[in-house]
Amino acid sequence: MKQTQLSMETMELDHVDIVTSHICNNQCKNCIDKFLGTSNKIISLETIQRFLKVIRKHTDKPLEVLLLGGEPTILPIKQLIDIADLVHHEGFLVMMSTNGKLKKKIIQLIPYYDSIQITVSSDAEIDFWREWSDKINIKLSGDEFLTLEKLNHFVEYTKGFFRRSISMYFTPDFTELCTDQEVWDLLDTLEWKRNGSYLYAFYKGVRIKKCIHGETNIVDEPSVPKVYPNGNYNKTWCNEELDDYLDGTW
Ligand code: SF4
Known part of the structure; x- marks a missing residue:
């Protein structure tokens, strides 16, 4: 690699x-x-x-x-x-x-x-951590289970947490684990910035992180x-x- x-x-x-x-x-x-x-x-x-x-x-x-x-x-x-x-x-x-x-x-x-x-992987977990929302960076995995519906639900349901993030995961050969094309279509509309070896963008206050293809993965x-x-x-x-x-x- x-x-x-x-x-x-x-x-x-x-x-x-x-x-x-x-x-x-x-x-x-x-x-x-x-x-x-x-x-x-x-x-x-x-x-x-x-x-x-x-x-x-x-x-x-x-x-x-x-x-x-x-x-x-x-x-x-x-x-x-x-x-x-x-x-x-x-x-x-x-x-x-x-x-x-x-x-x-x-x-x-x-x-x-x-x-x-x-x-987190459920609303119950998000609810559990709400009490400490000023210290908790609540995160969703951008893996094979991520869909656009799940992403949008996370964005709405985690309002109030001081930091919210989604990491898009890849295999070592840069294959995206998330296969929902609607997610990628949405991500394509965002303004990405480089931070060292990865890219990040914000969607409705949620920081999304992804690798740079061919250069480094997560x-x-x-x-x-x-x-x-x-x-x-x-x-x-x-x-x-x-x-x-x-x-x-x-
Ligand atoms: S990614 Fe690995 S280290 Fe992290 S929670 Fe899963 S099994 Fe544990």
Whole structure:
């Protein structure tokens, strides 16, 4: 697969990722973590601190630091709070992307996080999270189950949440999982902007994200530095080895 080569000097960082583990309590058909289930290792605070200090050398901005996985909420709650405190201490914003299954734990974490992105698949789930709509980024997967009707319902039903988003998912060879032509016809009418290695547009206040065909897909984001539970960092999910991505100063 062709991958975009962008150096830290030339790219505008939008956010950085912390891959907290390769463990998950879900079994999605098109999991974004190709290393899922390969290790029980959980990322350490030391690794995160080291990673953030390297990122800080490249930007003064209060970038968003996104915890993902695997599933971040499988980490002990104390560790998730300690991570949030550490990220804030280093001058970044801290977010988490979760499947929303461990609801009690997520509710306990909300005060410590700037926002929590929760992927939902039903109105009942959306209703459950309404109480915390000022902190929850409510997300719909643009997968094989997405239809125009479902998209429009999501847009209407999630009004009031401070952030709403839809990620269009692709296979590694850039085949769209969503096959509803009406969805794509609608997306074609939007004004897309580039953000690093992906495109985004807004539809009635909902941020929609999609890959750039032939360049990168949703699981390979070369402009998003990632640190992994084993202490390595890299630009993609597909080559989990140390390289000179972060200036060779790791
Ligand atoms: S919730 Fe995320 S990490 Fe877990 S199986 Fe689904 S895509 Fe993979």
